[in-house]
Amino acid sequence: MTCAPDATILAALERRLGPKGFTRDAAAMEPWLSDWRGRVHGAAAALLSPANTDEVQAIVQLAAAARVAIVPQGGNTSMVAGATPSTSGNALLLSLRRMNAIRALSSEDNVAVAEAGVILSDLHEAAAGIGRRFPLSLGAKGSARISGLISTNAGGTQVLRFGTMRALVVGIEAVLPSGERFDGLSALRKDNRGYDLRQLLIGAEGTLGVVTAASLRLVPAIGARAVAWVGLSDPHAALALLRRLEAGTGDAIESFEAMPANVLAMVLRHIPGTRAPLAGDHAWNVLIEATAPAGAPDPVEAITALLAEAAGDGLIEDAIVATSEAQAEALWKLRESIAEAERGDGPAAKHDIAVPVSVVPDFLVEGSAAVEQKFAGSRVVAFGHLGDGNIHFNVMAPAGADGRAWVEREGPAVNAFVHDFVAARGGSLSAEHGIGQLRLTEFARTAGPVRLGVLRAIKDALDPLGIMNPGKLVPPLS
Ligand code: MLT
Ligand code: ZN
Secondary structure, three states: OOEOOOHHHHHHHHHHHHHHHEEOOHHHHHHHOEOOOOOOEOOOOEEEOOOOHHHHHHHHHHHHHHOEOEEEEOOOOOOOOOOOOOOOOOOEEEEOOOOOOEEEEEOOOOEEEEEOOOEHHHHHHHHHHOOEEOOOOOOOOOOOEHHHHHHOOOOOOOHHHHOOHHHHEEEEEEEOOOOOEEEEOOOOOOOOOOOOHHHHHOOOOOOOOEEEEEEEEOEEOEEEEEEEEEEEOOHHHHHHHHHHHHHHHOOOEEEEEEEEHHHHHHHHHHOOOOOOOOOOOOOEEEEEEEEEEOOOOOHHHHHHHHHHHHHHOOOOOEEEEOOOHHHHHHHHHHHHOHHHHHHHHOOEEOOEEEOOHHHHHHHHHHHHHHHHHHOOOOEEEEEEEHHHOEEEEEEEOOOOOOHHHHHHHHHHHHHHHHHHHHHOOOOEOEOOOOOOOOOHHHHHHHOOHHHHHHHHHHHHHHOOOOOEOOOOOOOOOO
8 A cells, every 4th residue: 555745755855856857836747647548637746757767766765665656657658548647646756758868879789778768769860870770660659758668568560570679678777666776788688597677677567666778679770661552452361461572572571550441531531631542442451661771672672563463463452662751651651640540530449459460350350340240330440560460459439429428338348348359369458558557457357367466476576565656557456
């Protein structure tokens, strides 16, 4: 059980952090007390914005001594309200925004050492400056920060080739719930000293400590890329196309993102300056990116030939390959704006599921039909990372219904139905967004005693006082 901070601890924090690092001003705190989709609203006793790891350590030590809860926050782009405090107003909201230095960049180690608050697109730029690339990207790259990406084990649009954050974090620095500092930044390719604290902290959603910096894997910069948009009839054809392209290009395909006609229409409706890439209508669309490092053959030729062959075989209906960077960016904008467009389209029962890649096409067809039959009038809006088996499977209210009221009333039953459908196919109810607050009930319902027991044992071992991001990820004992 955590406590409200008293005047003594608040004064001590204010003294230690100074005016830039401490505020209780309601207007200054307000933007950070709700999740970005505006679904969950919380309160905090103070907003703390430390400038360095020493200050984070001082905060955690004071909070641990007084049993006060800490809610770490990066860019506040969580899809599951993982960085939003509870409504009690007793927690300290710990923003990592001011810790935004890139401490080191090495083209010899192929590593960047970035502080927790570095914005993903800033890391991309810094890596490009030394002829390298940090190969993880997502729609929120202009605001998502390293600490949140690590704490949610973020995925995004390049997982097919480079994996999630788990594959890209090679070292980590964190302040543990005890207030001790774990200095694991050294970027070792091999390190067999038993349990891997780095991997425990990745995906821990701030429940095992505050990530303050990380060593991140870099890969060679892109020399040339082919970005293509394909119209086709169904997701089975899409998966067959992916396997063909992989066979025809070796390791070059790094993004394979699918969206049905209703999702493309939603983007065109809400995002200014967008237009349909192909002349006709297609039930499904796929955005493909293939890349090659400098000096390797330009993938445009191979992709163009493979798509022409696929069209000739009747596997796809139409395709374009971008002929300029501006066109490539315009195609990516269509994909990366989906979350924003969805927000404009109104509430939905959202799901971030993973199934084996081979199951995705049937899942999309059968899952959509099953949901729309069970929940009369509901509309499935499903899109995502077909190449890695992660689909954002969202269910919207019947046309004309009050969306918010419908989601509130039907949401729990829809969630249970979708997650059971996924579990029956060997899948997961959280592919890349984490558990946070919004998936906690369903996680507790479906996880099973062994997984939950281990999760709680780890939490109790590292955070026996329960001060780190309470109410997220670890379901309470019922
Ligand atoms: C995406 O792939 O666009 C994101 O994960 C966001 C979403 O689920 O809407
Ligand atoms: Zn996604």
